[in-house]
Amino acid sequence: MRQIVLDTETTGIDPNEGHNIIEIGCVEMEKRRLTGRTYHQYVKPDREVEEEAISVHGITNEYLADKPKFSEVMEEFIEFIRGADLVIHNAAFDVGFIDKELERNGYPERIADICTVTDTLALAREKHPGQKNNLDALCRRYGIDNSHRELHGALLDSEILADVYLMLTGGQTSLVLAHEGEEGGMNQAGVIHRVQGDHWELAVPRASDEEMKEHETFLALLDKKSDGECVWLRDGSEGEEVH
Known part of the structure; x- marks a missing residue:
């Protein structure tokens, strides 16, 4: 099975209020092994990044000023993920943002038409009810080194999530x-x-x-x-x- 572990960073928390994706990070797995193929892209938003969001991921408006718009990378991104099972932590957040970006840019399909989705947050809550199940907590629980994660970043977080997913689903990590x-x-x-x-x-x-x-x-x-x-x-x- 081809799986894409995916994460995004955004200007804020609600795409229905006009917030945009500003970073996409994906790593590919086949047969529960990382293939080495990745997709990573910073995206120039239609609005400024909120200060609260910058404190989480460290991505500033100045840094994004010369990056391509979502419409410019949309086809390449969809081609990379098409047909895969997307592994996402709190999938509703990322899928909601991607679908809204596709809608804004007139793309005829949505994620449900392109991929299946596995939500690792739902898996973690089922396996560890009543416990903290954010990415940092799961790394501590499973002994996964995330000491280099000072700020959130879409590609780094997707790499860490790949290890977490393998541990969550009971298989040997890489x-x-x-x-x-x-x-x-x-x-x-x-x-x-x-x-x-x-x-x-x-x-x-x-x-x-x-x-x-x-x-x-x-x-x-x-x-x-x-x-x-x-x-x-x-x-x-x-x-x-x-x-």
């Missing part, structure tokens, strides 16, 4: 067991880092002693996060731990 300190591995704090696409096909015929130790550390982390329910640490007979 990580490998690497030597301590290597990019894409697990550091001493147990923080998960994303790996680049050229690592995914790396074959390791036999794990080294160090890799086995890191594997055991990872399983211990899973066991802790699942309240002792990590099946790989049990032999399946009487719930006894595997030694």
Whole structure:
């Protein structure tokens, strides 16, 4: 399945009050792996960015002054996402803005005509009822490194959301067991880092002693996060731990 993890930044919170999209960020996944294909575009709005919004994403009116209008990038953007399942956190917000921009610019289709949508906020609320489920809270919950996220940004947030989505849906994130300190591995704090696409096909015929130790550390982390329910640490007979 082709999926596009998407995020936008805007001039304000309500498209029906004339607010515009000012940044679009997308990362592509196929078969639950990042392909390396992205779409990223800043957009010049029809109105000024509100100060409150600037404090969130840091994108100023001056920075956007020479950027293309939505009408100029609309076709390219639609072509990138067409036919995919869009993975969005609080999808109603982003889809509402995109649909309003399409309407303003006379485009005949809406997101529902072009893509399916998966809302990770709805997934998170179902899985973690009564808890904070914003992106920062989910990163803390799943041990995903977002220390470089000082301000919101559409492309950065979509990259982080890809990791969150994979953890939310119970699959392995794009990580490998690497030597301590290597990019894409697990550091001493147990923080998960994303790996680049050229690592995914790396074959390791036999794990080294160090890799086995890191594997055991990872399983211990899973066991802790699942309240002792990590099946790989049990032999399946009487719930006894595997030694």
